[in-house]
Amino acid sequence: MTVMVDIRSVHKSFGSLEVLKGIDLSVRTGEVTVVLGPSGSGKSTLLRTINHLEKVDRGAISVDGALIGYRRSGDKLHELPEREVLRQRTRIGFVFQNFNLFPHLTVLDNVIEAPVSALKRPRAEAVESAHRLLKRVGLADKADAYPRQLSGGQQQRVAIARALALEPKLLLFDEPTSALDPELVGEVLDVIRDLAHRGTTMIVVTHEIGFAREVADTVVFMDDGRIVEQGPPGEVLERPREERTRLFLSKVL
Ligand code: ADP
Ligand code: MG
Numbered sequence: 001m002t003v004m005v006d007i008r009s010v011h012k013s014f015g016s017l018e019v020l021k022g023i024d025l026s027v028r029t030g031e032v033t034v035v036l037g038p039s040g041s042g043k044s045t046l047l048r049t050i051n052h053l054e055k056v057d058r059g060a061i062s063v064d065g066a067l068i069g070y071r072r073s074g075d076k077l078h079e080l081p082e083r084e085v086l087r088q089r090t091r092i093g094f095v096f097q098n099f100n101l102f103p104h105l106t107v108l109d110n111v112i113e114a115p116v117s118a119l120k121r122p123r124a125e126a127v128e129s130a131h132r133l134l135k136r137v138g139l140a141d142k143a144d145a146y147p148r149q150l151s152g153g154q155q156q157r158v159a160i161a162r163a164l165a166l167e168p169k170l171l172l173f174d175e176p177t178s179a180l181d182p183e184l185v186g187e188v189l190d191v192i193r194d195l196a197h198r199g200t201t202m203i204v205v206t207h208e209i210g211f212a213r214e215v216a217d218t219v220v221f222m223d224d225g226r227i228v229e230q231g232p233p234g235e236v237l238e239r240p241r242e243e244r245t246r247l248f249l250s251k252v253l
Contacts, residue, residue, distance in 0.1 A: 004029045004170055004201045005050060010059035012045055019045045021225035023059070027170075027218075030199040034212040034233075037222035038248060043205045046222070047172045050203070051092050052085045063092065064169055090118050093163030093171040097178050099155040101147040101162070107134065108143040111162045119166065126165070133161040137191050153184030160191055171195065173204040207252050213237055221245045 005027040012020040019042045027033050035043050048054040050061060066088060080088070101110050111130035115121040121129075134140050137157040147155050156176055163171060173192065177185040189211050196202065196215045206212065212219055212233055219236040221228045221244075229242050240246045 002029045003027070004031075004064055005203070006060075006062045007046075007050070008060045010046075010049060010061060011057050012042075012049060012054060013057055019225050020049070020056075023225075023227060025220065025227060025230070027201065027203060029201050031201060031217040032196045032215050033203045033218045033220060034216035035203060035205045035220045035222060036207065036209075036212065036248065036252075037228075041222045042225045043222055044174050047094070047174050047203065047205060050170075051094050051172055052089050053094075063088065086118075090114070090166050091169050093166060093168035095156070095159050095163050095171065095173045095176050097175040099147070099152070099159045099179075101155055101158060103147050105146075106143065107139065107145050107147070107150070107158050110147070110158060111165050114162065115165050130161070130165060133164050134158075136164075136194075137161045138187070151184060152180045153187045156180065156188045157191055160188075160195075164195075169201065171200055171202045173202065173206070175205050175207070177206065177208060209237060209249070209253055221248065223248070 003026055005025070007023055007025040010020050010023040011018065023046060035046070037043050045054060049056050050063065102113065105113065108127065108130055111133060112123065112126040115126040115129070116123055131140070131143065134143055137160055139154060139157055139161070142150060142154065147158070150158065176192065177188050180188065185208070189208060192204065193215055216233045218230060219233045220230040221236060223244050228244050229236055229240065236245065237249065240249060
């Protein structure tokens with residue numbers, strides 16, 4: 001089995017606040033990793049370093065074999081040229097808690113924006129592919145709608161279609177259902193579950209334990225900038241070894 005994401009000893013501080021205190025994590029191709037942990041434990045920062053939205057201070061991250069940051073204490077940080085960073089970022093899909101759709105663009109234009117402007121795909125080709133993706137997320141009839149005319153669940157499904165339009169090799173989800181009314185959570189999780197069954201490599205930060213139990217290959221529990229424990233859902237969720245994991249699970253279950 002090949003490794004899609006390899007994170008070694010990653011450290012990240014904001015000023016004097018150390019937010020990632022030596023993260024080691026390996027994500028295999030085709031697998032789903034669910035990241036759990038209390039607010040402020042560093043989950044979003046970890047996702048953002050994988051997508052080059054934050055630079056690491058120390059450590060190494062490689063995505064699909066391409067190294068994106070590396071420094072041993074005292075050494076100089078190897079940094080990629082900005083052009084290469086942008087190129088790599090287009091191969092990693094990122095779905096945010098608050099959808100982040102372009103409000104002034106239709107659903108269709110939201111989905112084709114990146115393929116046309118970043119990847120220089122012919123518009124007609126991008127449109128055809130966008131219709132196919134909108135159908136996949138159950139929104140074939142919403143291509144001409146504007147985001148404000150959609151429910152939160154529908155907007156998040158558009159955001160997923162938009163991420164897929166770049167044919168990413170890796171998808172990152174940062175609490176994709178946290179901003180949704182409870183009755184809309186299921187329709188978004190259904191789409192993510194479908195992607196999992198298609199063998200999409202994903203890292204999903206979520207508090208949806210039922211989803212983690214069902215879909216995750218690996219569950220990672222983070223607290224205070226560290227990975228406290230990781231393993232198959234049957235172990236981490238059912239028989240956690242660490243007291244901090246037990247305490248967290250007792251609060252969210
Ligand atoms: P989580 O997603 O687990 O809630 P975050 O990664 O968002 O945690 O944040 C971890 C810690 O880093 C928090 O204390 C947060 O306030 C801090 N933090 C995150 N981003 C920044 C930033 N850009 N500048 C300063 N502090 C930040
Ligand atoms: Mg977060």
